[in-house]
Amino acid sequence: MRDSLFFLLLVAFLPACVENPYVQGERLYDIHCANCHLDEGQGLGSMNPPLNDISFREDYASQLACIVRYGLNDTLQIGIRTFDIPMPGNKELTAAEIANIYNYIVHSWHPEMSKTTESEIQEQLKSCTIE
Numbered sequence: 001m002r003d004s005l006f007f008l009l010l011v012a013f014l015p016a017c018v019e020n021p022y023v024q025g026e027r028l029y030d031i032h033c034a035n036c037h038l039d040e041g042q043g044l045g046s047m048n049p050p051l052n053d054i055s056f057r058e059d060y061a062s063q064l065a066c067i068v069r070y071g072l073n074d075t076l077q078i079g080i081r082t083f084d085i086p087m088p089g090n091k092e093l094t095a096a097e098i099a100n101i102y103n104y105i106v107h108s109w110h111p112e113m114s115k116t117t118e119s120e121i122q123e124q125l126k127s128c129t130i131e
């Protein structure tokens with residue numbers, strides 16, 4: 001009886017331990033990115049570029065890990081808008097956390113793109129040119 005009770009408790013609480021990666025990605029996005037890129041990734045006027053439209057995929061998706069870690073000080077021309085305010089880096093985010101943020105962005109706004117893994121992000125971080 002005691003054993004089966006233990007088993008029932010285990011089955012009931014196990015799912016809570018295995019965190020859904022999009023939930024962690026969303027939480028990290030809300031803390032580290034939404035201030036500027038806003039909740040729906042729509043960006044903010046001509047200050048902060050959108051992450052939820054096609055310009056994101058074409059221009060910077062393959063460098064996202066480097067941008068998130070080291071920031072970006074560039075001039076982006078997106079449609080008729082020009083973005084030239086620098087983005088600060090986030091040195092404290094790990095490769096796993098950046099992967100979760102990336103997968104949350106893909107899951108939410110770019111279903112046509114493929115998801116990434118922690119090791120792919122680690123590879124990307126080795127060849128950053130914007131350090």
Ligand code: HEC
Nearest residue numbers: 032033036048055056060072073074076083084085086087
């Ligand atoms: C303080 C405001 C700020 C925060 C916080 C911020 N960004 Fe940015 N982001 C910017 C600005 C401004 C630019 C444009 C930089 C430039 O013009 O050089 C930018 C550019 C980008 C780009 C390139 C734009 C494109 O079209 O692909 C990506 C990708 C990006 N940010 C992702 C993120 C992610 C992911 C986070 C959270 C980890 C984040 N940013 C946090 C302000 C911010």
